Amino acid sequence: MIDERRLREAGAVLAAESARFASMGWMRGTSGNLSLTLDRDPLRLAVTASGFDKSELAPEHVVLVDGKGDLLPGDTRGLIPSAEAGLHARIAAVTGAGAAVHVHAMAAVEAGFHWPEGVAISDMEMLKGIGHSAHGERVVIPVVQNSQDMVELGDRFEAVYRRPAGGIAEVPAIIVASHGMYAWGEDVAAARRHTEITEWLLRFTVRTRAR
Template sequence: MPDLRTAGLALAAESARYAGLGWMRGTSGNLSVTLTRDPLRLAVTASGLDKGELTAADVVEVDGSGAALPGQPLAPSAEAGLHARIAAVAGAGAVVHLHMLAPVVAAERWPDGIELSDLEMLKGFGRAAHDDLVRVPVVANSQDMQVLGDAFEAGYDPATPALVVARHGVYVWGADLRQARWRAECLEWLLRFKTATPEG
């Protein structure tokens, strides 16, 4: 697993990529990488910074509850607690929280979960292109990460590496940042298709 400096370099590069796609506008969104499992430690992008301009130093090491370890000059994202919960429950090596429009629109139309099937791009999301009904869970937004974490865990399906937070954004995870990115890109395409087709 990476050290904090290596994680910071990778998180800065990924943040710039997502900002360029319009998925981390301004200071919105946050990314994390798991540093250690026992005890659980994550590197999380710092709060309040332009995600297109992060450096390797703009990350914070947090514990298994999402709280910053002592002595660090920056504050972690307010959503670090949910990153930690996903890492613990799903075993994720990286979590990306993005503000794509398609997942938020899809959650408005299907607040009980977004169903996808028979689309080739599902393979890039880690599922089968045919004969595989994928349901992406949707949870109500909250500023309390314990509440969001409980909602995530209640609907968690190990086969579906994503969670949509209504009127907020999407969390996608993977073994590392690259896999999380691939899954996020494919999910964005899938949900754009879902919301653009008349039958949904």
């Protein structure tokens, strides 16, 4: 059974985040998507619906999906989950994330093009914002090849996801080649912060790369 009040509350949160990222040019038109994890057992996520301009997203433009990213029965509004809902569900299941963000930031696409094996970053103060030291660490943002099959793309994500002691990933973000980036966190604020900081780090790395 769908808790419509709870879903609408999640929609209001995602609509605000969507407007924020659209204003940065990272969610142009209907591109990009966001999710909130509402339940763990079984896994349930509020995900932005397909086909809506992200600068004008409304609280009702979200749907409830299961652990595979499929629309739960009972929603009679005719909305369709984002085509990438399945990857959001996999990220939530594997990382324990409470929220995930997918944007088409140009810096991520450029970085994935230049460093298809992963984008190495070190000695940057902003690394603190994604859980690392400003100096003395070499952090790698993984890059995976794109796929329209979310199971296949999820497998690629899981293959490069780091699980050191403590269960924290090396970085809470991944680049999908020729597409964009995903970032996640324990809640919406953390997912937003990780998205913005990772984009900044990628933009700097692209701009200063050896010609």
